[in-house]
Amino acid sequence: MPVAFDLSAWMIHQLAAVEHALDTWVSVDASPETGHHAPAELMAAMRYAVLDGGKRLRPLLVLAAFEAVSGGSDGASNPVALRAACAVELIHAYSLVHDDMPCMDNDVLRRGKPTVHVEFGVANALLAGDALQVLAFELLTPDVGVVSASQQAQLCRLLSRAAGCAGMAGGQAIDLASVGLTLSEAQLRQMHRLKTGALLQACVVMGATCGNANTAATAALKDYGAAVGLAFQVVDDVLDVIADSETLGKTAGKDAHNEKPTYVSLMGLERARAYACELQAQAMDALTRSGLGDVRALESLAAMVIQRTC
Amino acid sequence: MPVAFDLSAWMIHQLAAVEHALDTWVSVDASPETGHHAPAELMAAMRYAVLDGGKRLRPLLVLAAFEAVSGGSDGASNPVALRAACAVELIHAYSLVHDDMPCMDNDVLRRGKPTVHVEFGVANALLAGDALQVLAFELLTPDVGVVSASQQAQLCRLLSRAAGCAGMAGGQAIDLASVGLTLSEAQLRQMHRLKTGALLQACVVMGATCGNANTAATAALKDYGAAVGLAFQVVDDVLDVIADSETLGKTAGKDAHNEKPTYVSLMGLERARAYACELQAQAMDALTRSGLGDVRALESLAAMVIQRTC
Numbered sequence: 001m002p003v004a005f006d007l008s009a010w011m012i013h014q015l016a017a018v019e020h021a022l023d024t025w026v027s028v029d030a031s032p033e034t035g036h037h038a039p040a041e042l043m044a045a046m047r048y049a050v051l052d053g054g055k056r057l058r059p060l061l062v063l064a065a066f067e068a069v070s071g072g073s074d075g076a077s078n079p080v081a082l083r084a085a086c087a088v089e090l091i092h093a094y095s096l097v098h099d100d101m102p103c104m105d106n107d108v109l110r111r112g113k114p115t116v117h118v119e120f121g122v123a124n125a126l127l128a129g130d131a132l133q134v135l136a137f138e139l140l141t142p143d144v145g146v147v148s149a150s151q152q153a154q155l156c157r158l159l160s161r162a163a164g165c166a167g168m169a170g171g172q173a174i175d176l177a178s179v180g181l182t183l184s185e186a187q188l189r190q191m192h193r194l195k196t197g198a199l200l201q202a203c204v205v206m207g208a209t210c211g212n213a214n215t216a217a218t219a220a221l222k223d224y225g226a227a228v229g230l231a232f233q234v235v236d237d238v239l240d241v242i243a244d245s246e247t248l249g250k251t252a253g254k255d256a257h258n259e260k261p262t263y264v265s266l267m268g269l270e271r272a273r274a275y276a277c278e279l280q281a282q283a284m285d286a287l288t289r290s291g292l293g294d295v296r297a298l299e300s301l302a303a304m305v306i307q308r309t310c
Numbered sequence: 311m312p313v314a315f316d317l318s319a320w321m322i323h324q325l326a327a328v329e330h331a332l333d334t335w336v337s338v339d340a341s342p343e344t345g346h347h348a349p350a351e352l353m354a355a356m357r358y359a360v361l362d363g364g365k366r367l368r369p370l371l372v373l374a375a376f377e378a379v380s381g382g383s384d385g386a387s388n389p390v391a392l393r394a395a396c397a398v399e400l401i402h403a404y405s406l407v408h409d410d411m412p413c414m415d416n417d418v419l420r421r422g423k424p425t426v427h428v429e430f431g432v433a434n435a436l437l438a439g440d441a442l443q444v445l446a447f448e449l450l451t452p453d454v455g456v457v458s459a460s461q462q463a464q465l466c467r468l469l470s471r472a473a474g475c476a477g478m479a480g481g482q483a484i485d486l487a488s489v490g491l492t493l494s495e496a497q498l499r500q501m502h503r504l505k506t507g508a509l510l511q512a513c514v515v516m517g518a519t520c521g522n523a524n525t526a527a528t529a530a531l532k533d534y535g536a537a538v539g540l541a542f543q544v545v546d547d548v549l550d551v552i553a554d555s556e557t558l559g560k561t562a563g564k565d566a567h568n569e570k571p572t573y574v575s576l577m578g579l580e581r582a583r584a585y586a587c588e589l590q591a592q593a594m595d596a597l598t599r600s601g602l603g604d605v606r607a608l609e610s611l612a613a614m615v616i617q618r619t620c
Binding site: 037038039041042043046094098101103104121122123124126127129130131133134135137138140141142143149150152153154156157159160161163164165166169170172173174176177 | 347348349351352353356404408411413414431432433434436437439440441443444445447448450451452453459460462463464466467469470471473474475476479480482483484486487
């Protein structure tokens with residue numbers, strides 16, 4: 001009989017490596033090879049945006065996918081997977097910094113702390129976001145030989161597409177343009193596929209790439225990533241309605257306040273919850289199809305995303 | 311006796327290829343492989359920022375460096391060099407969009423047209439800049455086999471370092487922090503090395519990488535790039551004082567207005583001009599040292615940068 005998977009212990013182990021790596025890589029000495037140092041004030045804003053907060057779901061997905069395809073290797077100890085995990089988190093962090101700015105959501109609270117533009121000023125928030133985005137690509141392309149050129153190229157390709165105009169940035173633009181509009185379910189789904197789904201899906205595919213997964217496994221993991229990515233947004237919409245700001249660590253009820261279309265406004269609360277469960281089943285099916293041996297971390301992460309209450 | 315180099319004819323030929331490539335690559339179908347399209351409104355802002363304007367100095371430097379190291383190949387016809395040239399231009403374009411925003415320079419005129427945030431709103435300008443930055447990395451990492459994995463990785467490495475917190479974004483942060491301050495010449499030079507120099511230098515090194523240059527030639531071209539990059543900024547400061555807005559295509563005198571330290575405020579007009587000439591001599595020396603055969607395009611571009619009157 002298989003031993004029950006201890007998600008909590010697994011997460012603690014992986015997160016220690018991720019936090020340490022982010023602390024090391026988001027630093028004044030980020031690019032020692034160029035002979036130039038990042039200015040301290042910019043780096044302070046970047047570190048504030050990235051360190052000491054965040055659930056690190058995206059890095060965990062990268063590492064779990066890497067472990068699933070590489071048969072028991074430890075993600076936290078793999079330098080390629082760890083770089084990919086941190087690169088995705090930098091993209092996520094930059095998107096939050098820019099999304100919170102006055103010209104976007106104008107939000108003052110994030111992870112229970114003042115947002116970057118409140119703490120460092122709007123101009124520094126803009127620059128810190130810009131610098132975090134490009135630092136992700138620096139992390140993926142180190143001089144030293146631990147990451148092969150082929151993996152560097154593939155990872156940059158996957159990440160740039162997921163973050164770009166036909167991915168996350170495109171989704172943000174659709175979101176911005178749909179304030180006050182009524183969207184169909186298909187339109188809402190398309191918006192979220194780009195806005196949050198593309199990057200979450202890229203996490204899984206990047207993790208698979210770090211472990212040199214075969215085509216069939218990569219395709220199944222892509223489906224898993226799509227289902228989890230969409231479920232994440234459905235649950236986020238549910239939480240925005242039912243949780244308070246203190247539990248959430250960010251301003252609650254802001255979607256309704258901002259007249260943004262959500263799964264709850266479209267489907268109602270109960271149907272939105274049922275839809276999240278359906279997506280979880282789709283994610284599990286995809287894992288079964290993957291043909292991979294140990295997918296328990298990926299299974300548990302999907303369950304955590306979908307069953308979280310805050 | 312060698313035939314005189316016709317810079318103008320060379321530029322017309324190269325620019326036609328660059329404009330066509332940008333028009334093709336900055337489009338709704340930018341990422342057909344993902345099955346997703348960029349939203350039309352975001353793409354409109356991105357195209358407005360990139361197309362139909364700009365001197366394209368950076369792409370020209372990439373193509374000239376490629377031609378110098380690859381002994382007579384046509385840069386405009388080389389798919390690797392053309393991608394690198396356009397990628398650098400996208401980084402430049404994004405930096406202008408964000409730099410013009412109200413929280414930064416709050417500029418309303420660029421290349422003789424309303425700035426992106428004036429035309430499309432501040433939130434769309436933010437997103438368009440974000441999307442242009444990451445599109446640069448998409449251009450460098452195509453699926454198809456024209457760019458080797460090794461070149462993709464090297465080009466992403468060079469570009470991300472040049473644009474990042476120890477490069478362009480870092481320089482912007484220093485610039486922002488030094489408004490109203492008196493900088494020493496060393497501090498001003500360091501600011502501009504990061505803010506504009508790093509990317510201009512990267513152009514030349516990326517072009518050399520596209521042509522698989524040897525180490526000695528690359529090192530010499532790096533020195534050329536550093537001198538031209540610094541000279542560019544010195545001349546920019548001179549022009550900000552002596553030209554009017556109509557000739558310049560952007561708001562003139564804005565550095566003094568914004569209390570920004572410049573080479574003119576530090577050295578005075580005549581010494582700043584002399585310094586630009588000295589840097590031109592350094593650039594020419596570096597080309598001689600490079601051991602490359604035909605460096606006439608690089609020579610002519612340096613002369614154009616430094617002797618331009620507008």
